[in-house]
Amino acid sequence: MQLFPMLLITGGICLGLLAVATAGGHPSKLDTPSLKPSHRRQKRDWIWNQMHIDEEKNSSLPHYVGKIKSSMNRKNAKYLLRGEAADKVFKVDENTGDVFAFERLDREKVSEYHLVALVVDKDTNKNLEAPSSFTIKVHDINDNWPVFSRQVYNASVPEMSAVVIQLTAVDADDPTVGDHASVLYQILSGEENFSIDNNGVILTKTTNLDREIQAKYEVVVEARDAHGLRGESGTTTVLITLKDINDNFPVFTQSKYTFSVPENIHVGTSLGSLFVEDPDEPQNRMTKYSIVQGEYRDTFTIETDSSRNEGIIKPLKPLDYEYIQQYSFTIEATDPTINLRYLGISPSKNTARVIISVIDVDEPPNFKEPFYHFRLPENQKKPLIGSVLATDPDAARRSIGYSIRKSSDKDQFFRINKQGDIYNEKALDREIYPWYNLTVEAKELDSHGNPTDKESIVQVHIEILDENDNAPEFAQPYEPKVCENSVKGKLVVQISAIDKDITPRDVKFRYSLNTESSNFTLTDNYDNTANITVKYGQFDREQTKVHMLPVLISDNGRPSLTGTSTLAIAVCKCNEDGEFTFCEGVAAQTGVSIQALVAIFLCILTITVITLLIFLRRRLRNQARAHSKSVAEIHEQLVTYDEEGGGEMDTTSYDVSVLNSVRQNEGTGSMGAAKPPRAALYAQVQKPPRHVPGEMATMIEVKKDEADHDGGGPPYDTLHIYGYEGSESIAESLSSLGTNSSDSDIDYDFLNDWGPRFKMLAELYGSDTREELGF
Numbered sequence: 001m002q003l004f005p006m007l008l009i010t011g012g013i014c015l016g017l018l019a020v021a022t023a024g025g026h027p028s029k030l031d032t033p034s035l036k037p038s039h040r041r042q043k044r045d046w047i048w049n050q051m052h053i054d055e056e057k058n059s060s061l062p063h064y065v066g067k068i069k070s071s072m073n074r075k076n077a078k079y080l081l082r083g084e085a086a087d088k089v090f091k092v093d094e095n096t097g098d099v100f101a102f103e104r105l106d107r108e109k110v111s112e113y114h115l116v117a118l119v120v121d122k123d124t125n126k127n128l129e130a131p132s133s134f135t136i137k138v139h140d141i142n143d144n145w146p147v148f149s150r151q152v153y154n155a156s157v158p159e160m161s162a163v164v165i166q167l168t169a170v171d172a173d174d175p176t177v178g179d180h181a182s183v184l185y186q187i188l189s190g191e192e193n194f195s196i197d198n199n200g201v202i203l204t205k206t207t208n209l210d211r212e213i214q215a216k217y218e219v220v221v222e223a224r225d226a227h228g229l230r231g232e233s234g235t236t237t238v239l240i241t242l243k244d245i246n247d248n249f250p251v252f253t254q255s256k257y258t259f260s261v262p263e264n265i266h267v268g269t270s271l272g273s274l275f276v277e278d279p280d281e282p283q284n285r286m287t288k289y290s291i292v293q294g295e296y297r298d299t300f301t302i303e304t305d306s307s308r309n310e311g312i313i314k315p316l317k318p319l320d321y322e323y324i325q326q327y328s329f330t331i332e333a334t335d336p337t338i339n340l341r342y343l344g345i346s347p348s349k350n351t352a353r354v355i356i357s358v359i360d361v362d363e364p365p366n367f368k369e370p371f372y373h374f375r376l377p378e379n380q381k382k383p384l385i386g387s388v389l390a391t392d393p394d395a396a397r398r399s400i401g402y403s404i405r406k407s408s409d410k411d412q413f414f415r416i417n418k419q420g421d422i423y424n425e426k427a428l429d430r431e432i433y434p435w436y437n438l439t440v441e442a443k444e445l446d447s448h449g450n451p452t453d454k455e456s457i458v459q460v461h462i463e464i465l466d467e468n469d470n471a472p473e474f475a476q477p478y479e480p481k482v483c484e485n486s487v488k489g490k491l492v493v494q495i496s497a498i499d500k501d502i503t504p505r506d507v508k509f510r511y512s513l514n515t516e517s518s519n520f521t522l523t524d525n526y527d528n529t530a531n532i533t534v535k536y537g538q539f540d541r542e543q544t545k546v547h548m549l550p551v552l553i554s555d556n557g558r559p560s561l562t563g564t565s566t567l568a569i570a571v572c573k574c575n576e577d578g579e580f581t582f583c584e585g586v587a588a589q590t591g592v593s594i595q596a597l598v599a600i601f602l603c604i605l606t607i608t609v610i611t612l613l614i615f616l617r618r619r620l621r622n623q624a625r626a627h628s629k630s631v632a633e634i635h636e637q638l639v640t641y642d643e644e645g646g647g648e649m650d651t652t653s654y655d656v657s658v659l660n661s662v663r664q665n666e667g668t669g670s671m672g673a674a675k676p677p678r679a680a681l682y683a684q685v686q687k688p689p690r691h692v693p694g695e696m697a698t699m700i701e702v703k704k705d706e707a708d709h710d711g712g713g714p715p716y717d718t719l720h721i722y723g724y725e726g727s728e729s730i731a732e733s734l735s736s737l738g739t740n741s742s743d744s745d746i747d748y749d750f751l752n753d754w755g756p757r758f759k760m761l762a763e764l765y766g767s768d769t770r771e772e773l774g775f
Contacts, residue, residue, distance in 0.1 A: 051099065054139045055107040062100035065090065065136060068117045069097050070129050078122045082131070083115040090115065090136065099136075107138040108172040144172040146183040146223035148236040155202075159211040159242040167200040169223030169234065182226035188235065190219035202238060211242040212279040246284040250276035250309070250333045252352040259313070260357045263321040267314075271356065274302065274311035276333050285309055286337045292351065294329025300356075302331065313354070321360040322395060328355045364454040365390035365400050365442040371459045372440075374422070378430040378464050385462060388420040390442035398444045401451050405439040414438060414462075422460065430464040431500045437461055470500040471563025472509055472553040480567055481583055482534065483574035484541045490534040492520065492569060497528065497553045507556060514550035514564060522551065532567065539571045545584050546570050697764060 051066035068079055079097040081090060090113065092099050113136045119129045146169035155165040173180035185196045193209065194217070196202050202219065217240040224234060252274070259272040278285045289302035289311035302311045311333070333350045367390045374386035392398045402416045410433060416422050422438070438460040443451035480493035497509045511530035513522050519539065523531045532549070539547075547569045554562040572583035751762035 050134060051136045052139055053101060053105060053136060055105045055141055057104065061104070062091070062102045065099040065101050067097045068092065068099060068134070070119045074128065076122045077119050077128055080118040080120060081115050082118060083113070085113045086115055089113065105138045108144060110138065112137045145225055145234045146171045147234060148223060151236055153236060153238045155238055156241045156243055158245050159209055160245065160247065162204055164194065164202040164204060164240055165238060167202065167221055167236065167238070169200065171225050173225070179226040183223050184226060186222045186224070188220040188222050190217060193217060194219050196221060209242060211244050212248065215242050216240065244281040244284050246280050246335065246338050248278055248280045249338065249350065250278045250285070250287040250335055251350050252276050252333060254352060256353040256355065258355045258357070260359055261319065262359045262361045263319045264361045264363055265315060265319060267317060270312045270314055272313050274313065274331065274352070276309065276350070278309055278335070282307070282309065286335060287311070288334050288336060290332050291329050292332045296327050296329050299327065319358050320393070321358045322393060324358065326355065326357050328353070360394070362454060363393045364456040365444060366393050367442065367456060367458040369458070371461065373461045373463065375463045375465050376424065376428065378467050379427045379469060381427045382423050382425070385422045385424060387422065388440050388458060388460065390420070390456060392444055398446070401443050401445050403441045405441055405457070407439060410436055411438060416440060428464050430466050431470060434464050435461065436464070466502040468501050468555065468557030468559065468561060471561040472497040472499045472555050473563050474565045478567055480532065480569045481572050481580055482539065482569055483578060483580070484539045484571050485574065486534045486539065487537045488534055490537070492532040492534060493567070494529055494531050495551065499555055501557065510554040512552045514552050517549055520547070520549055520569070541571045541573070544571065
């Protein structure tokens with residue numbers, strides 16, 4: 001082992017000496033003077049490029065890695081390392097070139113290191129050779145166990161599945177070195193139901209794992225390498241959930257089902273439920289029920305309620321106790337959606353017996369027909385129109401009574417007897433009502449002949465058959481006109497007819513004139529129309545302005561009927577072009593019927609009566625307002641004196657209600673003309689207390705102002721009554737109604753000495769009161 005490095009070192013020294021001896025660019029003295037420097041300098045190379053070291057070495061640090069050596073050998077050479085790991089992980093002996101590792105290496109962290117080797121001059125630090133890159137590879141040892149990426153795995157698979165899940169554990173060792181990275185799997189818990197292969201696939205030991213028995217499993221799996229290395233991170237837990245599949249047949253909970261239902265149960269109504277057991281989940285079960293034995297497949301049906309997985313029995317047609325009292329049949333429950341590949345067996349059929357007992361119910365009468373249609377010729381009275389028949393469906397077979405339910409006025413034209421025969425009370429006109437719809441009631445009668453509450457109804461349609469009882473008439477109200485100077489053969493109007501009766505397809509109307517007209521001719525066109533033309537021409541308007549022309553119209557019915565319609569032909573003035581210029585008004589032939597005139601008259605009369613009632617009501621209301629007082633009277637009196645100073649017995653009292661009457665008549669002016677409403681000033685003045693004389697003065701001043709501006713007031717206006725009161729007294733008038741100012745030099749304090757009767761005047765005109773009021 002030491003011979004090979006020694007040979008390398010010896011060869012390197014020889015090459016170095018040879019290079020020094022033959023250096024051309026840098027001549028140096030040779031130890032052998034006889035050797036001439038005639039040789040060229042040769043390229044010197046590093047004699048290595050890769051080193052190796054084992055990871056996780058247990059010997060003491062530093063670990064020897066290898067030696068770097070250039071082919072040049074000089075005494076002043078120094079070795080250096082450059083790179084990310086230089087002088088940290090690896091260091092070199094600058095004299096010998098020995099490389100050492102100063103850390104314990106881990107290949108799983110760094111598998112190789114890239115460094116640069118330098119040889120420089122010790123004195124000048126200049127490169128003696130070009131730098132050389134080399135690699136230190138870390139040899140792998142089996143020092144890692146497999147690791148799972150997750151501690152817990154969740155697996156959800158359908159029941160009866162063989163494969164559950166594949167697990168993967170990773171070994172960080174070098175897979176290229178032996179079996180360092182090989183992984184072996186083993187189940188530590190749950191091995192009774194599951195196994196795992198070398199690829200980490202968990203398999204079921206049996207393919208009949210049943211969710212209905214156990215739905216969840218827990219399996220613990222260990223991963224170790226081929227050399228048996230184990231660790232805590234080499235285990236994981238797998239939670240396995242079995243998903244449900246439809247792998248169970250429905251089974252009846254009973255072998256026999258018994259039901260009792262009334263016979264009047266409605267068709268399509270549930271009469272009972274059938275229950276089965278199916279452990280599958282609701283979304284994976286779909287039971288189908290069917291009747292397999294019996295004669296009643298057309299009588300009953302079984303529908304599946306998917307939410308509860310039960311069968312609902314419903315009748316397909318009415319049940320009748322008097323016909324069948326009990327039904328018995330066999331039913332079957334199957335599930336066509338079961339996946340048979342999970343079972344490997346043929347589908348199972350589950351059957352049960354169903355017995356349905358019908359309960360007798362007192363039912364209403366049954367009509368023999370769902371509806372009745374009768375035909376009645378018009379204009380006939382009291383013929384037998386037709387008969388209805390209802391019977392009691394129960395065993396009692398009670399008698400039935402009939403009646404017509406009155407829903408409109410037309411129903412009163414018909415009656416029905418005890419036998420269900422229908423008659424009409426009056427002759428009917430098809431042209432008024434061609435159809436009548438009756439509702440006939442049938443009620444059961446008790447032993448005394450009284451109707452019970454059990455009843456049924458049926459619709460009876462009566463069609464009125466047509467008879468030829470209406471004569472033809474004009475199809476429209478014609479208003480023919482003719483020029484007074486019309487020539488012979490001039491077409492006046494073309495007429496057609498209609499018939500209120502049912503008009504057949506081959507109807508033929510015939511037209512003729514009732515009398516020979518002096519100046520008109522009727523020509524039948526034989527297409528149910530006719531032309532009226534001028535016979536002679538040249539009409540005299542002064543003599544006849546309107547010609548009445550009766551036209552006979554006949555139909556081809558059986559019997560044939562003829563009607564007369566009159567044309568009112570107006571004679572008009574025309575211009576030279578034959579255009580009408582003046583025609584006197586002609587009333588339409590059809591006119592207004594008497595019934596319409598009566599209706600119009602009644603409407604007018606009703607409107608008149610209503611108007612009178614409204615007028616009288618308003619008049620009475622106004623009179624009531626005039627005699628009532630909306631505001632309470634102020635029971636204060638004004639006192640006047642006929643003669644001032646003539647004594648206290650010549651006074652006259654006036655009720656203030658006179659002033660109220662003026663307020664009430666404010667809304668009406670002279671000559672009855674309405675005046676715009678204005679605020680009642682007097683109404684705004686409240687009755688003054690006796691101890692506040694100023695308020696009374698305010699009221700008087702307001703009323704005086706009203707009188708001054710109302711020249712058309714009633715004769716009892718306050719200004720007219722009190723304007724000259726006391727004018728002949730030496731003290732002059734005490735009234736202030738005729739003045740606009742209360743300025744006066746007279747001192748009225750002497751009124752306080754005239755006694756209690758003059759107390760009010762003293763308060764009104766005394767000095768204190770005047771100062772209070774600001775006069």
